Amino acid sequence: MFTSQLMLVGYVLLVSPCGHDSCDAIPVTETIYTKDECTTRLNYLKKKRPDLYIFCGQVLRDPEVTDENPLKSPPNSADDVFRAQ
Numbered sequence: 001m002f003t004s005q006l007m008l009v010g011y012v013l014l015v016s017p018c019g020h021d022s023c024d025a026i027p028v029t030e031t032i033y034t035k036d037e038c039t040t041r042l043n044y045l046k047k048k049r050p051d052l053y054i055f056c057g058q059v060l061r062d063p064e065v066t067d068e069n070p071l072k073s074p075p076n077s078a079d080d081v082f083r084a085q
Contacts, residue, residue: 006060011038013045016053025057032059 010032014025033041038056045054 005063007063009059009061011035011056012059013038013041014055014057016055019053025055028054 011034012030012032013028015028016023016025028045033056035056042054042056045052
């Protein structure tokens with residue numbers, strides 16, 4: 001059974017090109033920040049560009065994926081989990 005728990009790595013700044021409408025957010029940078037660092041940068045950017053929908057998003061990783069085991073990937077569906085057992 002797929003029981004891996006995701007680990008919080010940090011936060012990234014994300015911008016939504018659709019504003020408040022539903023669409024995928026795009027990272028502003030590749031830098032991963034602490035929550036406080038992300039919030040500080042977010043507040044600065046909101047002052048400079050109040051028209052943009054910018055927010056901090058969590059970065060999660062699977063602790064079972066390592067340099068030694070890079071090919072492990074999450075299942076595409078619940079069916080994949082039960083088929084593997």
